[in-house]
Every structure is written in C-alpha cells, then in structure tokens.
Amino acid sequence: MSVLKKLVTLMRGSVREIGESVVDANATRIYEQEIVDAKHNVAQARGDLTGVMAKEMQSAREIERLRGEVARYEGLALEALNKQQEGLAEEVAGRVAELEKELDEQTRSHATYAVQVVRLKELIKGAEAKIREHERQIVMAKTTESVYRATRSIADSIDGTGSKLVSAKESLERIRQRHEDLADRMTAAEQLENEVGSKALEAKLAAAGIGEGADRRAAIMARIRSRQAGSTAGADVPPAAQGEPGSA
Structure with missing residues (x-):
C-alpha cells in the first residue's frame, strides 16, 4: 500500500x-x-x-x-x-x-x-x-x-x-583541401612526365648531343665568331689602299 x-x-x-x-x-x-x-x-x-x-x-x-x-x-x-x-x-x-x-x-x-x-x-x-x-x-x-x-x-x-559558421568553416577547409590535392596531382603528373615521359627522353637526347638542338648553341657561337672575324679584317686595311683606284 x-x-x-x-x-x-x-x-x-x-x-x-x-x-x-x-x-x-x-x-x-x-x-x-x-x-x-x-x-x-x-x-x-x-x-x-x-x-x-x-x-x-x-x-x-x-x-x-x-x-x-x-x-x-x-x-x-x-x-x-x-x-x-x-x-x-x-x-x-x-x-x-x-x-x-x-x-x-x-x-x-x-x-x-x-x-x-x-x-x-x-x-x-x-x-x-x-x-x-x-x-x-x-x-x-x-x-x-x-x-x-x-x-x-x-x-x-x-x-x-x-x-552555421562552423559548418561554413568546415566547407572552406574542404575546398582548400580539394584545391591542394588538385595542385599536388598536377605537380606529380608534371614530375612523372619529366621522369618517364617524352620530355624525359628529349632531355636525355639533348644531354647526349643528339637531336635537332644538340649543336645549335655551337653553331650560333660559330656564326657570331665569323662575323666578328670579318669585321676585324676590314678594320686592318689602310684607308688609302681602300680608296685607291685600280688597286687589285
């Protein structure tokens, strides 16, 4: 009870x-x-x-x-x-x-x-x-x-x-993380291309002196030196000899 x-x-x-x-x-x-x-x-x-x-x-x-x-x-x-x-x-x-x-x-x-x-x-x-x-x-x-x-x-x-502000902050962090991930993927793809792709092969050929651009620098330097030599030779001739008629 x-x-x-x-x-x-x-x-x-x-x-x-x-x-x-x-x-x-x-x-x-x-x-x-x-x-x-x-x-x-x-x-x-x-x-x-x-x-x-x-x-x-x-x-x-x-x-x-x-x-x-x-x-x-x-x-x-x-x-x-x-x-x-x-x-x-x-x-x-x-x-x-x-x-x-x-x-x-x-x-x-x-x-x-x-x-x-x-x-x-x-x-x-x-x-x-x-x-x-x-x-x-x-x-x-x-x-x-x-x-x-x-x-x-x-x-x-x-x-x-x-x-809502906390949720907005979390959304911003997710966006930043996604952007960083995308940038890392692009950097990794570029590095991979440089190491094993066509760019890597071209770099190896250039280092070995093979290909179109192998001797370009040397050819350009030779052309410049040739122009330099021509201008120096013209400067060594006396002015009177240069202007004398019938001089051969």
Whole structure:
C-alpha cells in the first residue's frame, strides 16, 4: 500500500514538474493573457459603475419628487386645518409621514450609491494604472526575450559545434583541401612526365648531343665568331689602299 502511495506521489510530482515547465516556457504568453483578462474585468467594472451611477441619479430624482410631494401634502394639510377639517388634516399628515419615511429610505440608498460610485471610480482608476504598468512591462519582457533569442542565435552561430559558421568553416577547409590535392596531382603528373615521359627522353637526347638542338648553341657561337672575324679584317686595311683606284 505504501508503494502505491509513493507511486501516486511520484506521479503528482511529475505532473507538477511538467506543469511548471509548461508555465515557464509560456510565461510571457500567460502574463499577456492575464493582462487581457484584467482589462476585461475593468471593462465589466466600468459597466457596473455606470449601472450604480444610473441608480444614484434615479434616487436623486426620486428624492426630489418625494420632497415635492411632502411639501404639497403639508400645504394640503395646512389648508384643511384652515377650513376646520381636522380629520382630513390628520389623514393628510399620515400621508406626509409615509412620504417622509420613503424619502428617508431613498436618501440612504442615494448615499450608498454615492459611496459605491466613489469607490468603484477609485478601484477602476487604480486598476487601469496597474494595467498600463503591466503593459509596459510586457513590452519590455517581449523586447528582452527578442534580444535573448538574437543573442543566443548569434552565440550558436559563432560558438556552437553545429553552428552555421562552423559548418561554413568546415566547407572552406574542404575546398582548400580539394584545391591542394588538385595542385599536388598536377605537380606529380608534371614530375612523372619529366621522369618517364617524352620530355624525359628529349632531355636525355639533348644531354647526349643528339637531336635537332644538340649543336645549335655551337653553331650560333660559330656564326657570331665569323662575323666578328670579318669585321676585324676590314678594320686592318689602310684607308688609302681602300680608296685607291685600280688597286687589285
């Protein structure tokens, strides 16, 4: 039996924790709805206030009517006395007593309505001031939540292990690695071509003095030396001998 009670207690605790987590996750929304409910209650209070004010005005009119009736019947009683109608005057006085009793009741009701009007006005005024303050607070709370969300998003983008910036950095590293791999492959292909390809064979032939370009450098040097020798020979002939006619 104690185990069952503990299980029930555990379930109650779990439900409480779940409820608290839900409330915490939706605290701003709940707060905003509470403000809406408070504004609705104030609107109802305003309706009640108008009803009480209407009753106050009605009681004021009734008081004026009763006062007029009392004054009228007192005048009638006085007129009956003047005409020696004592019994009639007594009857009218009874009616005046009834009117004065009703007047007293209306006066008390009017005073009660007046107090209620003042009290309701103060309550509504205070409630509206608190609502305005809560509305300012909810705006601040929403702004703060937006800032926290933006800050958390930025932090996740910069520092998070699964962030977009980290993913972008990894993509850049993969691109660089691919480029380096491509460059290495091109360098290796060139080295292989130089070692075992046609370029390697041409290099071996040139080193052995075989092929079209083997003696090109020597031929060019021979041509240059020949031109040099020709120009030197022309410079050794005297000018007079060069210009003498018939000299062979």
